[in-house]
Amino acid sequence: MPATSSPLVAHLNEAQQRAVTLPAQHALILAGAGSGKTRVLTTRIAWLLSQGDCSPANILAVTFTNKAAKEMVARLTAMLPINTRGMWIGTFHGLCNRLLRAHHRDAGLPQLFQILDSADQLAAIKRLLKTLNIDDEKFPPRELQHFINAQKEAGLRPEAVEAWDDYTKRRVELYREYEAQCQRESVVDFAELLLRCYELLERNEPVRRHYQGRFRHILVDEFQDTNVLQYRWLKLLAGGEPPASLFCVGDDDQSIYAFRGAEVGNMRDFEREFHIQEVIRLEQNYRSHGNILDAANAIIRNNAGRLGKNLWTESGAGEPIRIFEAFEDKDEARWIVDEVQQLVREGALRADIALLYRSNAQSRVLEHALFSAGIPYRVYGGLRFFERQEIKHALAYLRLIANPDDDTAFARVVNFPTRGIGARSVEALQEAARTWNTSLYAAVPHLSGKPGTSLGHFVRLVENLRRDTAKLQLPELVDHVLDASGLRAHYQAEREGRERLENLDELIAAAANFVAEAQADTDALAADHALLADFLAHASLEAGEHQADQGMDAVQLMTVHAAKGLEFDAVFLSGLEEGLFPHENSIQDPDGLEEERRLMYVAVTRARKRLYISFAQSRMLHGQTRYHPRSRFLEEIPEGLTRWLTPQHPRSFAQESSRGFYQPPRGAFSSRAATPPAPKSTQELPGGLRIGQLVAHARFGKGVIIAAEGSGSDARVQINFGDAGVKWLLLGVAKLEPC
């Protein structure tokens, strides 16, 4: 049967069909925003299976987020009558966890090893520094955490890190100590999951051969987001004899995670190293109207070194992009709220409207305006379920049941709820643990004298928990721990404890849910508390939903990063100002600026029908009023695509000079040095002057008009005379010559 006549691919466009029906070979699919990427990925799997020469067990599909993995499974289940159970579909971390559990001995880990999330890792590092008596001013824990993760993500163990200066040498030493601590405590951080798994496959030939033989087709989602180690991991798995087919889908233009190690260069490397003959481009967009796509294309064209791609659509041009200039951030927010209300009056669903911004701090003004207007809204970001304090406490007790040597968990709850074990006792215990080279838990018997008693109680509590829960089902186990640990009583006594108690109950529900899903899967439980360990891994690997009432029809607020992969009928993109978007920390560096531009590209392509872009002349930031010129990205949108809702002022001094030859000094965006707002009342200044104009003054020399206010005989302008400083001059008094 010819490929195109198969019902599986009949509804796909030509490029999609080509991608889906490729023979078993390596492939790179450049999938533009809204081009049906997930559809291609899932249909490809279905296609492979329908061809009859591979079984579900031969498929490995890798994603970055649990959400993406779940969606893939859901779509596949809808598409295929078969069960997806034999397939390995999951996140890099989830799959590595699975491999490490299955081969824990070969990987040098106990079966019930625990997974540290970022917060746990940071706590572990702080504890390490304390034990080693190291000044955390000189080695800031966060920075050290970043250093360690960066090494691991580059595939480097301490002995492989090149260190020339003393500072780096010292950090490498701490990396080594940190590793030893983790090993002692049987815990593994996120980066370690990947590195350990990579090393397992690399060093253990039978294991490697087994998986290389099993996975005939490896499919990768969001390939542009892979880091060095993830790419190596993929190469290793695909590098059997015969090799598996690597099917990578990605979009270099949507690479916005370089700051956390993503390596866009992997796409080029893949193309070269795997001799990809033909990169398939999915350029037909099914999401946005033409004007929006044209704007996105025009913006991203300013980036160098792209793999190249141009989005197009069959739907019409649609509406122009609306641009609004506000006096200050509050006005911007008010205007957005007015427009939102108008849209809702016209019948739009609030949930189809998104308010996007570059950084979280910007949400405050918007929330305030929405709240005042009584519009329901939902903010993405912030604490997630498994990151909540009370949940973390409960999990710490559960972790001690699974593994009492988990010092992070031990330290977290040894005195919570308080049971008279103060900092002194813990310090003494840490000292003992160090001398005897044991975990905190195991060090308790070594302590003699008075501090032993309350610590002894705690150890007995953990022992009892282990014993009493051995025969319990997971939800009952959790329930028992909440009571026996005193957590429930603690929050019951607390005034504001109501919500926390509800969350604890929610944890029991989550456990029940987990058991139900685990039973649906085949995996039988082997050791005691094995299911508990699985549940704990699940809690670490999947921090859960981003809060909030989902049911309600609410306007969606989020950062541009968080919006990646989502789409909305109407998108408001606010704060399009130099220093904010592009962010000032990225402006100096060409690569940073290109990543900001990709971020802008992502933002624009979120909109289906209507896109609003706004900026404010002044904005409250860090307790200071700051004046930012409008973003250069606005200038990159062709004029024919936009409609200014406010008069379009020419770009001012700072705007012109911030690009090209003149780099403003650092801090140029602070209130002192930059451009105050041009008041609406004096947009056209007397005498044919305008903001941004170069003028000459008899005493101060040449300068640029950067602001104006007042009218009539009161009209004043602010001029930046360079060396002579910034002055306010009365137009009626000062003699200014345009030049």
Place this chain on the structure above:
DNA sequence: GGTTCGACTATTTTT
């Protein structure tokens, strides 16, 4: 052992 006060800091974030 818990509270309060002042200093400090301030993109983007999944696993």
Place this chain on the structure above:
DNA sequence: TAGTCGAACC
């Protein structure tokens, strides 16, 4: 401005 964190204090 506002939120977090650590140290001093009760």
